[in-house]
Amino acid sequence: MAFSTDAWQRNARLIDTIQEMDFNRALSAGTLERDVFKYYVIQDSLYLAGYARALAAAGVKAPDSEAMLTFTGSAQEAIQVERALHASYFEKFGIDPAQVQAAEPSPTCLAYTSYMLGLAETAGYAELVAAILPCFWVYWEVGKRIDAEAGPDNPYRAWIDTYADESFGEAVQAVIRHVDRAAEAAGPDTVAAMHHAFMRSTQYEWMFWDAAWRREDWPVKP
Template sequence: MSFCDTIWEEIAPLRQSILAHPFLSELAEGTLEPESFRHYIVQDSLYLAEYARALAIAAARAPTAAGRLEFSDGAKVAVQVEEALHQAFFAQFGVTPQTAVQNEATPACLGYTSYLSSLAATRSYEELIAGILPCFWVYWEVGCAIKPRAVSPNPYAAWIETYAAPSFGEATDRVRALVDEAAANASETTRAAMASAFRKAARYEWMFWDSAYRREEWPI
């Protein structure tokens, strides 16, 4: 079994917790409170700006042309999603660009982006791309899981379609292949560090949706 398949099975309980989270259940049902989704898209906009930087650093550090192309393309797509999908949702849910810029990253958002930044700045390329992968793979699983049961019409249909799109699944598969290739050529110590990075990033995915559902702010 490949590195990615092994760690994916290991985090099965976490994945089930993500799929069962009321943020995503209610999103599929079209009943998610607009305020919770508004909180999410603003924070996701802040997240994607930093995620694009992590992808760009991964591209610069990649040892192969395939890695450089994939991660540089990923950085570009992250910015495009921010500009297209988020701007459409900003208009739909009454968020002005000025409001989005003025918002502060919540503890969950700052924790996640800071973790990715620390991987990019202080850890190996292998750990960095392992930490990058959950944002692709978890979203792809979520999109595929909720699309068949999503009500129609649904105010969140564009979000669901984005992450259930075959093109997003293909991008996920390409990043998985790069992570598996890196793991196959890495030492046991590095593979353990990669697994740790993957698990932490996957936990942050749950925390991100949970914080949006609760409309989390700084406690003091």
């Protein structure tokens, strides 16, 4: 069985839970509170800055030029496409870019980006790309489901269209191919580390939406 098929099955219940989260149900219905989405967009900007570096690191570690193109290209996309998406929401919600620059990552956002950047520093290509895969794949599945349910005048349409778009789906398929190829070339210890990394990132995906719903903040401050 391909690594990706196996990883998806092992995490199927968790991924179903993500589809049913309050944040995603409310986003789909168009009833998500603006302040909750605003919190999410600011945290996601901070996340994407770290994520883009992790993708660039995967490009450096990639075993062939095709994989290099996929991951360095995705690093650029993470910065460009999503910056544009976020900028449009910043304008819509009256968020000053300086406010984003000054924003502190939530405990969950910092944990997720630190986890990914830790792997970028210390792990090999196979484990790093296994940690990257849920960020693509879970968003694609969530985006497709919400796209099928949400109306054309949903206030979060631009977000939905970004992640339900065929071009995003093609990027997801490319990453799946590279991860499966890495697993085929890997020994059992590395494959086990890949499964762990895929699971951990999927958990962080759940936590990221949960943190936005709760507008998570640091429990103590100086």
